[in-house]
Amino acid sequence: MSFEALGVAVDIVFSWPTFGWMILGILIGIVLGAVPGIGPAIGMALLLPLTSGMAGPDAIILFVCVYLGGKYGGSIAAILINTPGTAGAAATTLDGYPMSRDGKAITALSISATASFVGGLIAILILFAISPFLAQIVLAFGSPEYFLVALLGIAMITVVAKGGMVKGLVAGGFGLLITSMGFAPATGDLRYVSLQHPMFLDGIGFVAVLIGVFAVGEMLNLSKETGSIAQSGDQLGGGGLSGSRIEGIREVMNNPVTVVKSSLIGMAVGAVPGAGSSVSNFVSYAEAMRSDVDPDSFGKGNPRGVMAAECANSATVAGTLIPTISFGIPGSGATAVLLGALLLHGFRPGPRLFTTNIELTYSFFVALLIGNFVILTVGLIAITYLGYITKVDTDLIIPIVIVMAIFGSFAVRNNFLDVMTVAAFGIIGFYMVKHQYSIIALVLGVVLGPIAERNLYRSLQINPHDGIRSAEIFFTRPISLVLVIGLVLILFGPALKEAISRRRASSE
Amino acid sequence: MRTGELKSGVAGTVRDRIGSEHVLQLFFLVIAVYAYIEAFGFTFGGRVFPQMSALIVIVGILLLTIRGYLPSGIRSWIEGGVDLTETVDADIDADVDPETEQTRVEAEHEFPRFQKPLHPVTFTALMVVLYVVAGYAVGFLWVTPVFVAGYLIWFDKPLLYVVALAALGLLVAYTFITVFNIRLHQGQLISLTLLEATFAVELLQSQFDVTAEIPLSGGRR
Numbered sequence: 001m002s003f004e005a006l007g008v009a010v011d012i013v014f015s016w017p018t019f020g021w022m023i024l025g026i027l028i029g030i031v032l033g034a035v036p037g038i039g040p041a042i043g044m045a046l047l048l049p050l051t052s053g054m055a056g057p058d059a060i061i062l063f064v065c066v067y068l069g070g071k072y073g074g075s076i077a078a079i080l081i082n083t084p085g086t087a088g089a090a091a092t093t094l095d096g097y098p099m100s101r102d103g104k105a106i107t108a109l110s111i112s113a114t115a116s117f118v119g120g121l122i123a124i125l126i127l128f129a130i131s132p133f134l135a136q137i138v139l140a141f142g143s144p145e146y147f148l149v150a151l152l153g154i155a156m157i158t159v160v161a162k163g164g165m166v167k168g169l170v171a172g173g174f175g176l177l178i179t180s181m182g183f184a185p186a187t188g189d190l191r192y193v194s195l196q197h198p199m200f201l202d203g204i205g206f207v208a209v210l211i212g213v214f215a216v217g218e219m220l221n222l223s224k225e226t227g228s229i230a231q232s233g234d235q236l237g238g239g240g241l242s243g244s245r246i247e248g249i250r251e252v253m254n255n256p257v258t259v260v261k262s263s264l265i266g267m268a269v270g271a272v273p274g275a276g277s278s279v280s281n282f283v284s285y286a287e288a289m290r291s292d293v294d295p296d297s298f299g300k301g302n303p304r305g306v307m308a309a310e311c312a313n314s315a316t317v318a319g320t321l322i323p324t325i326s327f328g329i330p331g332s333g334a335t336a337v338l339l340g341a342l343l344l345h346g347f348r349p350g351p352r353l354f355t356t357n358i359e360l361t362y363s364f365f366v367a368l369l370i371g372n373f374v375i376l377t378v379g380l381i382a383i384t385y386l387g388y389i390t391k392v393d394t395d396l397i398i399p400i401v402i403v404m405a406i407f408g409s410f411a412v413r414n415n416f417l418d419v420m421t422v423a424a425f426g427i428i429g430f431y432m433v434k435h436q437y438s439i440i441a442l443v444l445g446v447v448l449g450p451i452a453e454r455n456l457y458r459s460l461q462i463n464p465h466d467g468i469r470s471a472e473i474f475f476t477r478p479i480s481l482v483l484v485i486g487l488v489l490i491l492f493g494p495a496l497k498e499a500i501s502r503r504r505a506s507s508e
Numbered sequence: 509m510r511t512g513e514l515k516s517g518v519a520g521t522v523r524d525r526i527g528s529e530h531v532l533q534l535f536f537l538v539i540a541v542y543a544y545i546e547a548f549g550f551t552f553g554g555r556v557f558p559q560m561s562a563l564i565v566i567v568g569i570l571l572l573t574i575r576g577y578l579p580s581g582i583r584s585w586i587e588g589g590v591d592l593t594e595t596v597d598a599d600i601d602a603d604v605d606p607e608t609e610q611t612r613v614e615a616e617h618e619f620p621r622f623q624k625p626l627h628p629v630t631f632t633a634l635m636v637v638l639y640v641v642a643g644y645a646v647g648f649l650w651v652t653p654v655f656v657a658g659y660l661i662w663f664d665k666p667l668l669y670v671v672a673l674a675a676l677g678l679l680v681a682y683t684f685i686t687v688f689n690i691r692l693h694q695g696q697l698i699s700l701t702l703l704e705a706t707f708a709v710e711l712l713q714s715q716f717d718v719t720a721e722i723p724l725s726g727g728r729r
């Protein structure tokens with residue numbers, strides 16, 4: 001780790017207005033995360049166009065902090081009204097809400113704030129420690145490898161996506177396909193000229209697609225729900241906002257093994273593209289339950305259940321930054337938007353972020369580090385007021401979010417196609433979720449499309465052969481070959497495994 | 509069987525067989541086939557990527573369409589997978605068994621919002637489309653409060669909320685237009701812009717002032 005770069009990073013974060021953006025990002029994230037159905041991904045998608053005039057580092061620090069704050073905010077609704085604000089807080093409901101029902105809501109919220117802080121801190125320190133090695137790995141990658149990594153990212157997400165791999169591949173392929181409209185990034189071909197209208201020349205903007213599927217799509221989904229966003233808002237807190245902050249902090253401090261183990265699980269799961277906090281919080285919760293002396297108490301208000309889930313989802317934030325910044329493979333909806341923000345502000349994921357721009361990358365990490373302190377402070381001080389966020393009526397949110405989505409999308413390129421894209425992909429995204437086509441794979445395709453195409457073109461240019469033989473490049477380089485094998489295993493491994501087990505069963 | 513009954517029976521069968529998923533698949537397929545064919549007109553470098561992406565979509569949709577006729581091993585590969593990444597709401601929506609779904613639908617219909625002529629999702633989607641079309645035609649500044657108010661009135665929100673949020677919508681629109689200089693206040697067909705009206709008045713005033721200073725022929729020099 002370069003301490004000089006770290007010093008510069010600290011200077012960046014503590015300079016004005018960067019520091020202000022960081023605080024604001026955490027606060028926005030907590031509010032967005034606490035409102036079920038909104039979450040950090042939608043909030044970040046809506047904020048994306050508004051940051052186009054901001055300095056790049058400020059914008060990315062804002063997004064990283066919204067993401068971190070959102071992860072913590074999700075636990076508030078989970079604990080108070082048994083409704084996880086984000087998928088990453090789903091496991092928090094299992095013991096958080098029973099604690100609220102027992103009249104220990106403040107204890108549970110304090111555990112959540114403290115565990116999020118400690119989990120985040122541990123993960124960031126690990127991230128600092130391993131970042132020099134990440135640079136070496138990333139530098140070994142050339143155009144063929146980048147192209148394959150893009151495909152691998154989509155493939156990995158399709159494996160874990162609901163609805164099956166083929167639906168995920170269709171979604172990812174469709175995402176890649178729609179980026180081919182307009183000028184080709186490598187050759188300059190004007191594609192699909194039969195569409196004629198000048199607004200199609202720039203192609204479909206990824207920001208508009210992100211806003212469409214995340215914001216408008218989710219608003220369509222929310223429109224089915226009746227009344228308050230907290231459907232059981234009348235039972236807010238069960239026994240009310242009671243309990244003790246000190247007790248909550250003490251619980252976390254008295255369980256160092258659970259805290260460290262959950263943080264490591266969160267970090268490791270987050271680093272796997274396609275997993276994210278929706279996986280890590282359950283894995284960590286399950287492990288905490290498995291290794292506990294009293295596993296039967298889990299689900300009935302065991303504080304270790306809350307801290308395991310919260311440590312993990314906070315640590316996942318740092319973990320997901322690894323594939324996002326190193327290879328441009330986001331592991332979740334929020335990191336897909338973060339990747340979009342990186343590209344929008346001219347930061348291309350890859351080796352540069354670990355070599356010439358290392359101080360910038362460190363500044364994101366430092367922002368996360370400081371952000372965790374802000375979460376702890378806000379979480380412990382403002383707990384009694386946070387419950388009200390969850391009582392907002394969905395019908396009041398929906399039209400305003402749609403208005404912001406429409407205007408925000410147009411702000412990026414001043415192209416009316418983006419407005420149409422938001423509306424169209426809102427509806428398409430809604431039906432994709434309904435029929436289990438992974439919208440994350442779609443978004444990944446849209447975001448990675450131009451990068452994948454540019455690297456595919458360069459790879460084919462490197463090889464002197466024509467036609468199908470030009471693809472030899474992907475099999476002759478060691479890392480490429482490993483990636484191809486990985487891709488084949490990911491796509492066909494499950495089918496192969498099943499075929500083998502069937503054959504074994506029939507032979508027995 | 510009467511013709512009317514036969515028609516409604518056929519329509520029902522068609523509805524049962526062709527759901528929104530089929531429409532979605534057809535949409536993906538049409539776009540992919542169009543892109544694949546159109547790409548033959550590009551240079552090799554510009555063609556490879558769109559055709560590769562289109563092929564993924566086409567093959568995927570075909571596999572999904574014929575999965576019922578495939579061996580169980582391949583079918584489970586096509587249909588398999590566990591959700592680990594989507595939102596909790598997505599989890600709630602999907603994988604519902606028919607009985608639960610029936611109960612949910614019956615329960616839903618007890619709420620006033622489901623007794624409206626349109627399902628809330630259909631209405632919201634329609635409103636979004638109308639908002640975009642109307643905004644394109646007459647500009648988004650004045651269409652925005654109408655959209656917000658219309659949405660809230662449909663869902664029987666109190667008048668105070670309707671007025672307050674319509675005003676908030678107008679404020680959001682005005683802020684975007686003025687602060688971020690977003691030219692969405694101008695409609696393509698008719699312009700109903702407050703800003704343009706203001707500009708027009710200012711222009712008239714300046715013209716009036718200018719005219720007052722313009723020396724008439726043979727006037728003062």
